[in-house]
Amino acid sequence: MDELIIDAKNLKRTFKVSQREKTGLFSSLKSLIIRKYVYVEAVSGINIQIAKGEIRGLIGPNGAGKSTTIKILSGVLHPSSGLVKVMGFTPWLEREEYVRHIGVVFGQKSQLWWDLPPIDTFSLNRKMYRIPDRVFRENLEYFKEILDIGNVITRPTRQLSLGERMKCELVCAMLHDPPLVFLDEPTIGLDVLSKDAIRRFIKQTNQKKRTTFILTTHDLADIEDLCENVTVINKGGIIYNGTLHNMKSFVSNKKTVEIKFAKPVTMEMLAGFKLISFNPLDVTVEIKPENGSIQSKLNQLISSLPVRDININDISIEEVIKQIYTA
């Protein structure tokens, strides 16, 4: 394996959450005096190793612990226990010095100053991160061109569209040439073109500057486009870690078969097949090769039913993810 940039062992973070069983005024008054707390483990024993120059995708359902993991790795949250070394730093202990070496974008939060144009935030960052003038100018030119934000950065942030703002957030996170960048849902709520621009930007920067990216997303196209390796997190733990390609076989080697019929069929005629969707003229079934050869199953279909057209597909990445999430 290449040189590690992140090495995290057995990360845990527990939150104390107050709980009220009933709604209504009485129970909220009661909660002033007696309050029940439950301890929720947002992250329970995560191990993660990331190599330099990698683009790693973190995926998982809402509330799985992705953001908590990113926040611990970026120094924002203190973990309850666990060991982390990122470029020699323990993020939350040496936060002020550590954050000089990373870039962070939280899709739900804004680093830009609301009342001022992004260019003002950029020049503040130049001072805060002590970016040399030449580097600052070169980077800004590069970002302006690749993200097409030349005439955006001088308008007040509050007047920018979400996509324009997100592009500027990326610039904010990367002006100081950090070797490691965390992106927490950077494409949330963006249109196809903006998403494309951001992906292109990540890809090119990764190639040009060997920047390591760690991104969480719910858009699988982001992952398919950018990441070789994915880490799937669910219920505070890692349930898959490896290449995107292998993830499909990790679930199982299923195929979906779409069949169009010349004459209407009934469900009974398809007994023995796992139906995904059913219309009298149009049926999708799932076939597991290990339960018998595909050949015999297909033979059975074609010989006994009025098949007009047939399509055999690999199971979609969405299906795979759905299965992993609900597993």
Add this chain to the structure above:
Amino acid sequence: MSSFLEIIRMHFKVFIQYKWSFAITLIIQPIVLLIHIALFTSIYKYNHAQFIKGYSLDQMIWYFTTINFIYVFIWNFTDARISDKILSGDLTVDLIRPVSLFRFELANAIALRIVGVLFEFIPGIVLYSVIFFPRFLTIASLGKFILLATVAFLMYYLFNYLLGLSAFLIKSNSSIINIRVTLMSIIGGAVIPLEFLPDWLNKIFDFLPFKYMFYWPVQFFLNKASVSGFTQLAYIFLMQLLWVVIMYLLCKFLWRKAVTKYGAVGG
């Protein structure tokens, strides 16, 4: 240091957009001043008094205007800002900056007060002097006031920052903030001059920081005979510094405890 100045400049740019809301006191304060003139002129006349509790008529009338100046020098919203950041989870953004929250918020407070001094204090002192001339005022007493008011600004910032840290534990500190304003202005002498309160109470107040934020700087502005010497100035100044050091150390200590409690809510 240059990044600190740059943060002040950024906040200044934001606040300067709202300069007219600062100047609003220039409309309200003259009315308050006129009421005080009417009130105290008749009180002094009725009592045939030159001085009441050591204040001449001019000094008594200006006491409350000077309190207003103190607020112009020290006021900030750091406690509420920190509480909001914790409730909304926006503190996350502060924590990815290579600057401590302490310095970032201090820059915010400084910029806020620079705009305040430019648009409230400077035109204010001219305007109110036209309405009722402060015969007691000298360049030296004004200079002493500005010095002590500047340190009072630091004290008030530190105090507010400490209150803000309480939000790490109790999330919303708005109730504490409300009590603080009332208590601080009574104990500090912003409601009535402390001479009107019993001696034993004043002795207790001596052990609290608020007197050094309001009462004492005002005494120097009013050029009271009791504070004419250099030793008084040095004493008050050193007491202020002592409070600054105590509260600063507390801030450092509590921040380290508090930040481990941060939950980073909201995405």
